[in-house]
Amino acid sequence: MERTARDAIGSQVSIENISKAYGTVLAVDNVSFVVGKGEFVSLLGPSGSGKSTLLMMIAGFEMPGSGSIRVGERDITNVAPNKRGIGMVFQRYALFPHMTVAQNIAFPLKMRGATRAEIDRRVEAALALVRLEAYGHRMPSQLSGGQQQRIAVARALVFEPPVLLMDEPLGALDKKLREEMQIEIKSLQQRLGVTVIYVTHDQEEALTMSDRVAVMSNGRLVQIGSPLDLYEQPETPFVADFIGKMNFLRGEFIGGDEQCAVIGLPGDVKIEAQGLHGTAAQFATGKPVDIAMRPERLTLHRRGLGGDSAIPGTVETAIFAGSFHTVFVRVEGAADPVHVQLPASGLGVGYGAGDSVDVVVDRGAVKVFAAEV
The missing domain is CATH 2.40.50.140 (Nucleic acid-binding proteins)
Structure with a gap:
């Protein structure tokens, strides 16, 4: 699965005028931005800012009230989640407890009808990618929190999706392990060239990992830019106060x-x-x-x-x-x-x-x- 920048698997993601309401509450309010091919963009904001709702709409688990979502040239606004070809990593790992590590990683490939030989090859490569080659036979309960999160990442990447969505994936880890995993995930993303959209409420995490950060508040996109731009040139008091x-x-x-x-x-x-x-x-x-x-x-x-x-x-x-x-x-x-x-x-x-x-x-x-x- 090792790739060069020229072989990057990531696709551009275009969010155009996306809104989502729950009754009278506007959770996401007319948000538009583009995530470039192979870019790592974090959605950053406090609880209730709309960042997770926006991610769920990109994943297909929530439907927007208006607007459109494109991956590359493909409009996926109304496409079922399992037809979008997008990888997803959750905070709680969501590993199947009754399956071995190798079986967990293989699951997306089986659902896509891959051959036994192809599954074995890709699972082996995915385990090597997250540096857990000797752990394929183990059960999730036999792994530490950091190891489980690595397996969740390997499972999300094994079918080589053009886009990887991550919803506060490090929230359950302690501070030291969280910081180590931030560097590992960023390094992995750079090697593969996959496009990543990452949700977090932790501004230090967003600054550490991201090419750009999209700051959200009350359902709106307040400012988007590089970590340095947001830190040095905040456009509103909210961004100035929230970043650093x-x-x-x-x-x-x-x-x-x-x-x-x-x-x-x-x-x-x-x-x-x-x-x-x-x-x-x-x-x-x-x-x-x-x-x-x-x-x-x-x-x-x-x-x-x-x-x-x-x-x-x-x-x-x-x-x-x-x-x-x-x-x-x-x-x-x-x-x-x-x-x-x-x-x-x-x-x-x-x-x-x-x-x-x-x-x-x-x-x-x-x-x-x-x-x-």
């Missing part, structure tokens, strides 16, 4: 443009920012705005040493997290303390509760959103 850690402060727009805007904060503090997200009318002088800042893009100085645009505050506490320290700083007008992430050596050492400090941020690291009032 973010500090938010309420201020008012004083003047300027996307290249250099001036924002006023409580305590007669003025900071410069780049990147305005909203309409010109929302950024009129005196209008409320929310600024967003990543903890690792902030630095700390002793009070009075941070310069004219520093935000003064008082340290509440500091915690050590291995490779970095997080210092929590209370600033005027903020409901929550500002999180400042500093390297474990050097700058992160020496700040404690009650210290008077200046929080300093480069203007290129500040995102400005029109405030929802």
Whole structure:
């Protein structure tokens, strides 16, 4: 089953204006995007965002109220699940407990009428693919959670589907095994060139594994882009808050443009920012705005040493997290303390509760959103 990029088995998936309602609740609201051939795209969002419902419609287990789904040039919107030729991996593995590992993997091939010789060859290749060659005779109950998940992946890939759907497949694993499986699945996907659509609520998992991430909220596609684009250039406060850690402060727009805007904060503090997200009318002088800042893009100085645009505050506490320290700083007008992430050596050492400090941020690291009032 080893393949080169030229031999990639993946197909393009086109989602066009898909909607799905349950009574008066619109679970998926007019979603459109394209997953490229051999691409790994994650559907990311909180519970109730519509990501699993969308995946179930691609799989054929739910029917859309409107819109269409295409795999390659084939419209599969109304095609039965078993006729779509799509692989599926669930969170709970769904292995048949009365079958051996080899029999589980062979099952999709038997349903497709493959010969005995072809089944044996493909099962052997699939076991090698997930590095469990010696486990074919075992029962699922004799495997660890990680091994069961590998077998579930092997079963989904054994008939070489053009698209593999994965619905929170690592949710039942512990943190260390989950991180190991993330790398294994991504590596496997890259070797095979299969198109993967992966549902998760874990933003770190989505950033680690995906070529692109589709962020969903309340049934809508809020933003889609590479992990780096979403992290560095969030288009809404929701995406900024959901992808990674973010500090938010309420201020008012004083003047300027996307290249250099001036924002006023409580305590007669003025900071410069780049990147305005909203309409010109929302950024009129005196209008409320929310600024967003990543903890690792902030630095700390002793009070009075941070310069004219520093935000003064008082340290509440500091915690050590291995490779970095997080210092929590209370600033005027903020409901929550500002999180400042500093390297474990050097700058992160020496700040404690009650210290008077200046929080300093480069203007290129500040995102400005029109405030929802």
